[in-house]
Amino acid sequence: MADGSGFSPAPAAAKDVLFGFTLAQLLAFGLMVAFVVISPFILYPVFLMNVLCFALFACAFNLLIGYLGLLSFGHAAFFGMGGYICGHLAKVLGLPPELAIIAGGLVAAALGAGMGWLAIRRTGIYFAMVTLALAQMVYFFCLQAPFTHGEDGIQSIPRGKLLGFFDLSNDFTLYWLVAGIFLAGFLMIHRIVHSPFGQVMKAIRENEPRAISLGYRADDYKLIAFILSAGLAGVAGATKSIVFGIATLNDVHWNMSGEVVLMTLLGGLGTVFGPVVGAAVIITMQNYLAEFGAWVTVMQGGIFVICVLAFRRGIIGEIANFLRVRL
Amino acid sequence: MVLGLVNGAFYALLSLGLAVIFGMLNVVNFSHGALFMMGAFVAWMLLNWLGIGYWWALLLSPLIVGTFGVLLERLMISRLYKLGHLYGMLLTFGLGLIIEGVFRNEFGSSGLPYSPPPEFRALTVDFGFMILPGYRAWVVLASLIVCLATWVVIEKTRLGSYLRAATERAELVQAFGINVPRMITLTYGGGVALAAFAGVLAAPIYSVNPNMGSNFIITVFAVVVIGGMGSILGSVVTGFALGMIEGFARVVYPEASATVVFVIMAVVLLTRPAGLFGRA
Numbered sequence: 001m002a003d004g005s006g007f008s009p010a011p012a013a014a015k016d017v018l019f020g021f022t023l024a025q026l027l028a029f030g031l032m033v034a035f036v037v038i039s040p041f042i043l044y045p046v047f048l049m050n051v052l053c054f055a056l057f058a059c060a061f062n063l064l065i066g067y068l069g070l071l072s073f074g075h076a077a078f079f080g081m082g083g084y085i086c087g088h089l090a091k092v093l094g095l096p097p098e099l100a101i102i103a104g105g106l107v108a109a110a111l112g113a114g115m116g117w118l119a120i121r122r123t124g125i126y127f128a129m130v131t132l133a134l135a136q137m138v139y140f141f142c143l144q145a146p147f148t149h150g151e152d153g154i155q156s157i158p159r160g161k162l163l164g165f166f167d168l169s170n171d172f173t174l175y176w177l178v179a180g181i182f183l184a185g186f187l188m189i190h191r192i193v194h195s196p197f198g199q200v201m202k203a204i205r206e207n208e209p210r211a212i213s214l215g216y217r218a219d220d221y222k223l224i225a226f227i228l229s230a231g232l233a234g235v236a237g238a239t240k241s242i243v244f245g246i247a248t249l250n251d252v253h254w255n256m257s258g259e260v261v262l263m264t265l266l267g268g269l270g271t272v273f274g275p276v277v278g279a280a281v282i283i284t285m286q287n288y289l290a291e292f293g294a295w296v297t298v299m300q301g302g303i304f305v306i307c308v309l310a311f312r313r314g315i316i317g318e319i320a321n322f323l324r325v326r327l
Numbered sequence: 328m329v330l331g332l333v334n335g336a337f338y339a340l341l342s343l344g345l346a347v348i349f350g351m352l353n354v355v356n357f358s359h360g361a362l363f364m365m366g367a368f369v370a371w372m373l374l375n376w377l378g379i380g381y382w383w384a385l386l387l388s389p390l391i392v393g394t395f396g397v398l399l400e401r402l403m404i405s406r407l408y409k410l411g412h413l414y415g416m417l418l419t420f421g422l423g424l425i426i427e428g429v430f431r432n433e434f435g436s437s438g439l440p441y442s443p444p445p446e447f448r449a450l451t452v453d454f455g456f457m458i459l460p461g462y463r464a465w466v467v468l469a470s471l472i473v474c475l476a477t478w479v480v481i482e483k484t485r486l487g488s489y490l491r492a493a494t495e496r497a498e499l500v501q502a503f504g505i506n507v508p509r510m511i512t513l514t515y516g517g518g519v520a521l522a523a524f525a526g527v528l529a530a531p532i533y534s535v536n537p538n539m540g541s542n543f544i545i546t547v548f549a550v551v552v553i554g555g556m557g558s559i560l561g562s563v564v565t566g567f568a569l570g571m572i573e574g575f576a577r578v579v580y581p582e583a584s585a586t587v588v589f590v591i592m593a594v595v596l597l598t599r600p601a602g603l604f605g606r607a
Contacts, residue, residue, distance in 0.1 A: 133548055309403060
């Protein structure tokens with residue numbers, strides 16, 4: 001895709017210092033970990049867990065748009081489905097939370113395999129429309145399937161005990177689990193992007209025909225990336241359903257797909273830390289502006305418009321550009 | 328089946344507007360659903376605030392919303408032509424959110440009634456095995472007429488030939504002294520006006536509410552993927568056909584009526600990825 005190159009900030013020739021991180025990235029990562037560790041002592045842990053779930057969701061989404069140039073407008077399907085599966089297993093079958101979350105991620109990845117198999121046949125705008133339409137189909141499925149309880153959603157999902165030992169009904173204990181899942185997911189995405197597989201992904205983004213002519217099966221790479229992205233989005237959704245004890249239609253609705261696009265765009269498409277910052281900003285905004293009701297939608301639309309017209313690199317992208325580093 | 332035909336009429340009008348805009352601007356107008364909803368609301372406002380009836384609204388509402396579209400294109404969308412497709416999509420998505428949010432604040436999420444003009448009550452035909460409400464027949468007829476008119480304008484007139492030429496090679500057409508940017512603006516206004524026209528037609532059938540557009544537009548995107556955006560006539564035919572298939576599914580197996588279009592889309596993607604009428 002020729003226009004995909006617009007998504008990455010100008011690559012600075014920086015040396016990798018540790019595990020594929022450049023020095024600036026390492027500093028930013030340290031800052032992020034410090035924030036994750038310190039913040040629960042200052043801010044409300046449930047709010048922070050919500051931020052972390054969405055941050056992971058946005059990072060998973062960014063794997064496709066940032067490194068493959070594919071804009072999925074259907075990621076809510078994986079996020080919501082992960083939540084439903086996890087909630088159902090934890091509540092009805094009494095599975096421990098760690099297994100329920102893993103199962104949520106696996107089912108979302110399987111769903112991603114199906115959707116991705118269809119969607120990668122097109123690129124660009126058609127890819128976005130196909131994913132949107134397929135996600136809408138998942139939404140209708142969730143509306144009608146008995147185990148999701150339609151409009152009510154799955155309610156009072158038990159938090160359970162991690163590994164049968166740590167009681168997650170304590171917000172703090174649960175917070176460390178969520179933080180662990182988020183950091184593991186974040187590092188996994190970082191690892192994927194900096195692996196040979198990730199390099200091929202970027203090559204496909206920059207010039208697909210050329211990557212194919214070099215002997216890479218672009219479609220296989222796209223499908224695998226799609227499955228990974230869907231699975232991580234499912235883990236994020238599953239974790240969220242454990243945190244809040246509910247899984248509802250909201251999480252599969254196309255609004256949610258739009259929100260994750262917005263978070264990633266605001267933070268910076270194709271940056272490592274952008275989706276995390278974008279998620280934090282959007283969730284904070286929703287949290288503190290909830291009293292304004294539908295105006296939040298208007299503001300989100302406004303942020304979209306401002307980002308696209310004036311601010312295409314996003315928050316982290318602009319900072320990285322200003323400091324001339326890669327973040 | 329008749330309901331299906333009516334839905335098909337809306338699919339055809341909306342996907343036609345999308346195809347016209349895409350052909351010229353290379354932008355998928357994600358705010359199309361919001362502008363469709365806006366068309367219905369403008370008709371409602373004209374009636375309840377100014378006492379202007381259905382027939383005038385059918386003319387005025389597309390004009391008003393079309394003008395709004397021209398403003399959007401001039402002020403915002405025109406800044407993005409040099410960038411990739413995706414930014415145009417994100418921008419129009421954001422614009423759609425703003426429009427929907429504003430109407431939801433102003434009018435709430437519940438529907439407002441808009442009764443069909445009384446002329447149609449007498450026109451209801453009873454075939455014995457089914458009753459065809461006059462208004463619905465009119466919707467199908469009006470949609471067909473407008474779709475055909477659009478097709479004639481684009482394929483058979485001088486203006487249409489300029490348009491098609493500009494779609495292929497904009498610089499060359501500009502070199503002949505034709506104001507291409509203005510044509511692009513007017514095309515966007517025209518496509519938006521088609522959406523608003525559909526909105527006015529839809530107002531008496533569905534209650535006028537801020538969510539009416541987004542519910543429709545996702546199905547319309549599937550229709551566009553099935554038909555391919557390459558051809559005007561193709562998008563009209565696909566729109567009507569899918570509406571009828573959906574209506575048929577509603578009778579035979581109601582649970583599937585919401586998803587049948589998406590299933591067809593999946594099948595088309597597997598067999599003809601470029602769409603039925605599309606060029607690869």
